[in-house]
Amino acid sequence: MSGRTSEASPLMANELINVVGNTRRTLRRKRIKLACFILSFLLLLIASLGLMIISFPMEGIVSTKVEEIIKNEVVLQDGSFSLPIWTDPPVKMYKDFFIFNWTNPDNVINGSQKPNFKILGPYKYREYRTKYIDNKHSNKCVISYIQHKTYEFDPEASFPLMKNDKVFVLNIPVAAAPQQISNTIERIALEGAIKATGAKLYKEIEVDDLIWGYTDTFIELLQTVGKFPKGVKFQIQKNDDPRDYNSLSSVGTGRCNISDLGNFHQWDGFTSLDIWNDSEHNKVKGTEGLLNQPLLKEGQELFIWIDDIMRWAVIYDTGERHTRKGLLTWRFTNTKEFFYNETRYPPNRGWYQNAPEGLLYIGNSTIPAGNPVWGSNPLFYQGDPGLVQNVSGVTPDPSKYTYADIEPLTGAVVYVHRQIQINFELRRADYLFYKHLPEVTYFPVMYVDEHGELSQELYDTISQKLLLAQIGYGAHWVLLVIGILLLIPTVIIGFCILKHIQVIKAIKVYRDITSP
Template sequence: MFKKWLNPPITNYMYIYLFNWTNMQEATNHNVKPNFNQHGPYVFREKRSKEDIIWHDNDTMTFYNRRTWFFEEEMSGASLDDVIVLPHPPTVIAAKLGKNMNRYVKKVMNYALQTEGGMLAANKTAEKWLFKGFDDPLTEFAALFLTEIISFPLEKFGLLYLRNASKTYEGTYTIHTGQTNLSLLGELAEWQGSNQSYAFKGECGHINGSTGDIFAPKRIPEDSVSVFIPDTCRSIKLFPSERINYRGIETIKYSTNDQSFDNGQLYPNMKCFCSEKDEVCPPTGVIDMSSCLLGAPLYLSLPHFLNADPSYTDGITGMQPDPQEHDFYIIMEPRLGTPLNGNANMQINMLMEPDDSIDVMKDINEFYAPLVIISDRGDLNESFAKLIRNKYSFVAAMVILFLLDSEEIDRIDHKFLEPGHTHMEYDSDRALIERNIETPRDCYQFFISTMLSIKEWPLSEWREIKTKSLKAFFTVLDVEGRLSSSQIV
């Protein structure tokens, strides 16, 4: 299982869509709504690796999560050379950070924007908007002269600049190993060395959730799951939406709903996700990322503002939210806690606000501009899916290894469900079991010698296991009722 966690048996692809602002020249015309056309997808194959793993005495482990992306031109529906018009983030960020400063500082800010490349929108290639980044005179000027007013930590700007193949970008994760409490397996204990997020206070700042690739087994069907998103400094909660048979495996689909992106307007317990710096919190349906990203006016939503307040789509045109296409979900086998398929669907938006003291921002419409959709899609490979489909053989192997390691089991007593000859498929195998297995060592040796010929381990034929402590183990395991605790003495 540890090897599966290190190298997940899931093929991941990242689908990226950029939003082209088609009528930015009408930005000050209040009779015309800004229009954004979705462009893409740009598809990248993703490779994940856990690095610098440190094991702790308190049943936790710390690691870095490196993600490397490779462009898949044949799978993509657009070229990285495409020119896309987006709002100019350095200008918008500078205007936002200077909004509440005194008028003298704002005059300096306005002069800098006028003379050092400030603009409402920019046209760059998709490659530059994403990973490559682009040189920007405004960021260079701010780095030299405006360090006390505004901080641009990067010499270039790109939506995903410096992320590709970076070991440290996401920071360190510390998760529970589940060694003494299996219900905590995969649950985050700390991020960046702390159990509290710097972006939120109280319960909303508590670090929790999973990194998305491992969850605790034996899940209660009604319970939600949480996935931690480092760019928001918080987790997003997914709720069970339906039971589905996925590739022959009984699963539960966990999806977002109107609570997942709320800030207290619909659910009072989410109020602490409303940033204290905001005089009025944004309408429900987006996550304010500014506290996590040095004050940048960025907001996370589902693609096309799915499930969000109608004001977001009313302020612009081009949005077509579709629950089937734009949902954020995980399909999970609940007994093992294994994700089989998922789509981490997220849209990053930028708040565009008029500002009378900044010439380039004067008289514009106020709206949330969609910048990019990042859809991280994963699907279990067939070899591991086959192993899960044959779950009784998988569980039998776990049981046998447990028997072999146990020092308290003296004897295994097995009985057939029906006496005499039943002329069933496994009769010959049952006879071998009856004649040859009396101790855990016998069980292990028999299993190794016959595992290639037996199609499915007949676990249901083990009626009684003489032991002092194994009852609790099987009560937890349960095996979907095929071996209940009442059958274990």
């Protein structure tokens, strides 16, 4: 026994030496590997936290730079992309006219039926806006100009409808005349004028004349007795003659105050009007609607000037978002108070909105001014139910309302539908041939849809101008996302470090036990 033990002792010693040696080499490799893991962990952690920390101030830096670039591009000055767009808009604008053709006038006059209408349209007129800058009256803060706004019938887009189509409509000068007489003598004279000229409560007329103005023997007779301005037509819509020169207008350039961009300082020679109920409502303010201040905020309200009816209005961000040819747009529309009457919304007393809900007074913009003419949403949408109940052939349509899709960074309107219906307030005149009518009826005459969209070239231009903004804002998120993603391998390596520390501790214990 003792001999076998003594023979085995050298072998056992060699094995222990080898085991200990292997343990030391394994421990060394593990320590080197642990050091590499720790170094990688620290580098990744620093990179991850660094990218996330840098991303937040970068957003502010990029935003400031983007805002500076956008402001320089949209202000009305030489070299900006907005100036030529504002001067001669590359927007194909149309005014579509829908006529309420009155199908049963005789039955309405004798009291057997209520007015029935068949809507005809659209009669499409191409709209041209050209501004001629007046450098003499312009400066850094304000740019002055004369604008021509003309309309030309587009037979191809309107086909098969033609501008000389004949329709039956309310004869507004005849219907309005009783509201302008003040005594018995004038009343007798009006009855005589109607009989002498053969005028009726309704009129057959060509569409083009109805829209842009007409005269007839009854109007000429009114002119003779001083009840109608001489030398003018009865006109609801205005179409500039290219040979005419309107009065000077001026708007803010945005160079002195970016929020003043496009806001009227003077319109057609006026800084304020004298046609509304108080000074606030007579102010000329807001933009023409095609160019607005940039860098819009969610829920923001904007003032616009509606030259067709000579008043300002407020539009607001509805929260709807739309994408048009790659551009994100925000939808703006009239505030809900726009068509409220003064009973529901007292400030509208300044606009003389004392009619049923859904109507706004626009008689000041007719020629001659002062006719009882009222605007509304097309087809009386959102109006008092009685407006529809008193007529037939008219059904409100929720899609018929005014809105503009605006690119929020530049403030550019890229798509717009400005819609309004023109109605006449007809009051019963017992001594004339419409004594069987209700006390008051609001007769629809036409509704107008003024609409347009940016050209593809302008879409591309705005997209290019916004590219830096998109890259800049994207860089903030890219850095933040990369920083977050780097946390994943950092955590994995952290677990590897913990595992290696445990292995190293185990090896040390084994080495201590097995060492001779």
